[in-house]
Amino acid sequence: MSGVRVLVGTKKGAFVLTSDGKRQSWRVEGPHFGGWEIYHLKGSPADPNRIYASQSSGWFGQVVQRSDDGGATWEAVGNEFVYDGVPGTHQWYDGSPHPWEFKRVWHFEPALDDPDQVYAGVEDAALFRSTDGGKSWRELSGLRGHGSGPNWQPGAGGMGLHTILLDPTRPERLHIAISAAGVFRTDDGGATWAPKNRGLKSEYIPDPNAEVGHCVHRIACHPERPDVLFMQKHWDVMRSDDGGDSWREVSGNLPTDFGFPIDVHAHEPETVYVVPITSDSLHYPPEGKLRVYRSRSGGEEWEPLTRGLPQADCYVNVLRDAMAVDVLDPCGIYFGTTGGQVYGSADSGDSWTPIVHDLPAVYSVEVQTLP
Template identity: 70%
Template sequence: MPAVRILAGTRKGLFILESNDRENWSVSGPHFAGWEVYHAKGSPVDPDRVYVSQTSSWFGQVIQRSDDGGKTWFTPGSKEGELVDEQGFPTGESNKFVYDDSEATGRPLTTHQFYDGTQKPWVFSRVWHLEPSLDDPDTVYAGVEDAALFKTTDGGASWRELPALRGHESGPGWQPGAGGLCLHTIVIDPQNPQRLFTAISAAGAFRSEDGGESWTPINQGLVSQFIPDPTAEVGHCVHRIAIHPKRPDTLFMQKHWDVMRSDDAGDNWREVSGDLPSDFGFPIAVHPHEPETIYVVPIKSDFEHYPPEGKLRVYRSRSGGEDWEALTDGLPQENCYVNILRDAMATDECDNAGIYFGTTGGQVYVSPDGGDHWHAAVRDLPPVLSVEVQTLK
């Protein structure tokens, strides 16, 4: 069986868990102790290449990179000889996320809607999600707050915005969700890397067919009672989108409320919440070998961010939604009031697929058998913001 590496971003640093049997885990960290690590993800083509979003409301955004699987780290572009300025000093561009308001884009910096309906300028605060390219370890997409999409093609040394998304005509109508106006989900079509899906809270889902140069809202079928027009083209609080590599036209979505499904690459959505105890939640995941097997973690409500009845239950559907079964073996079934955030669930690629998630209570739970049995790989970390898994073949 291949070894597995978990990258757990937490409120106070990054932790790396490794196992050869998915039962016994070594833990290293905290890396970047005291900083928020919103997300860490490895390159699909080079598992030693790992990118980290290290953030602080005091000191801003830092991008970290490892070329040796997390043993050592550096800020790209800050080594002597890299991206030097006229005085010969490294320019530290890796931390620089600047919205593109150039004339060339035709999309000058606009405003977006604030909670109270007034217009506010876009202000960068942090990187929520890093999505490495499927075929080039130096190319990574970054989803940021206030919502925009950035890209690096030099291994994180410098970043540029793909401005067509934020410049979409609906942009001034985007408003922040409870976590801010964030672009938190980036999905690359495994069969057509020019096709990208993004999701923004609270604007909705968008699709690009040209590598991010132009975008189309894909929210037909979403119903959100908290906006004046519940079926509006934008304004929906999409929490997460998942895809199976072999069936990229089928998308699964956990929305603010409702679990949704599309079989036409997002053109139309239908609800598949079925018999879930609550259809509110944050993450959604697809089994790596079974395109119709999906996982969610129901949360009681948008105001009560904890599991219904204090029972931590992952729900699995083997039919692509509608019919769900509770997975509880090894998970606390009383007095559990943690949350599972949108980027905190992942799968491995082992033959007997592993499912993983982290909680705001600091546990990282592992099921080495597709969800039937669970154990805590680690139990007392800071609140877990993100979980990614690398299968080390």
């Protein structure tokens, strides 16, 4: 019988939650790497036993962990992330030049067809790739070097490259997103890049329609429709139907269009999920009610999903990498909170159950659907 494995990165370690296809009873393993910050874990689509984990610490720096047995055991692999050439400067919060400095890996994206190939999105923003299972890393420096890099600025959480979308139909195409620079796309495997932010409007930056400088929190797409992209921006939920060439707002009737994660149903490409957050200064749900909002029409029309979620006195946040979907039928949705809860829905979001209540603050949630 098929099952799922939920990979949870937290402020103080990694946890692995497993269940059978019913997704009703769960086994919780962890913490792995107790005491360390785990920004992200993700399994290889080509080999689900291969998992990469970003382990970091303000004291001891970055460690990359790799598992070849589905998270039971781990091995530290390569942790040298050296910017290509002379790194130069980006802008600091006050607009002054600031040298590019590697801080940590925010996100791993294993290649679709090769467990040894994996991309890493890092802070300060850059894209690295390993082709030897994480032993060595090389920057795809065309991204930082395409021209606008010196104008990028960090978001409040740092200048991280947090989203990497691989296109199953065009292996040479990748979209990435950076806070607070925006979306960029390559059509030649990472050699050259172009900003893809037309249509974004951000009132909090000097030029609201600037080519770069938008605080994109997350982008997502359905693998069978890679030209249709959904975005949760700092404010605004956006949609592109042309691979990011242009964007339009689809916030519609959301109670607030601020938030962090966004994801797409595994079998319904027009069904999208967000978690509205009160505002940029109030990083908790409006009215103390934790609600996932679902659109079945690709945006504009949204419905609150509340069954099983706290509807009073809830003041947690859901971070950008902390929502994921499985590919079972019905589709399972999972998200983690800064209060240490991981909620799961085995019915496309109609109802929710806490899988765990009291983990450290959850940074990331990924799901593997197992045969």
